[in-house]
Amino acid sequence: MEPYDIDDVDAQLLSLLQKNARYTATELADRIGVSDNTIHNRMQRLEDEGVITGYTTAVDHERTGLSLYFSFICTARISNRSRVAEKAMTIPEVIEVTELMTGQQNLQIKAYGGEDEDITRVAKQLDKLELEINDENLIREERVKPLDYSDLEETQTV
Structure with a gap:
C-alpha cells in the first residue's frame, strides 16, 4: 500500500x-485556521484513504469496577502465533494482544478484571x-499519549 502524504493541515x-x-468541525476549523468545509473534506479523504480507521471512546475501567489490569507475557510457536493471538482476543477480559517478532516471549496479552478470580480465570x-505463560504482572499504571503529527520534525507519511 502506498503511503499517504500528510501535509500540515492533515497533521494538525x-x-x-x-x-x-x-x-x-467548527472547533477543528477554528483551531487549525481553515474552513469547516476544509475539515469535512480532509476528514472524508483521510477516512477514504484508510489513514483514519475509526473513532473510539476512552473508558476508565476502574470506574466500572474493573480495577485489576494484568499483563501476560507468553510464548507461542511462531507458526501458531497469529492464530493463538486471535484465539486470545476472544476471551472477554482480554483487551489487547501484541505479537512480537521474537522466538520466545512473543505474545503480550493485556486483560482487565474486577477480582483476583477474574484474572485466574483468564490465565486458565x-x-x-x-x-506458555512466562510471566504475569499486575500493571500499576500505563501512560499513553497520541502521536502528535504536528510536532514531528519532518512530516511523516502514514
Missing part, C-alpha cells in the same frame, strides 16, 4: 482528533491455548 487534524474525537483460559 490528526493530532487534534487523537486528543478528542468529539471536536466539531490462556493456558488452554497453544502457548
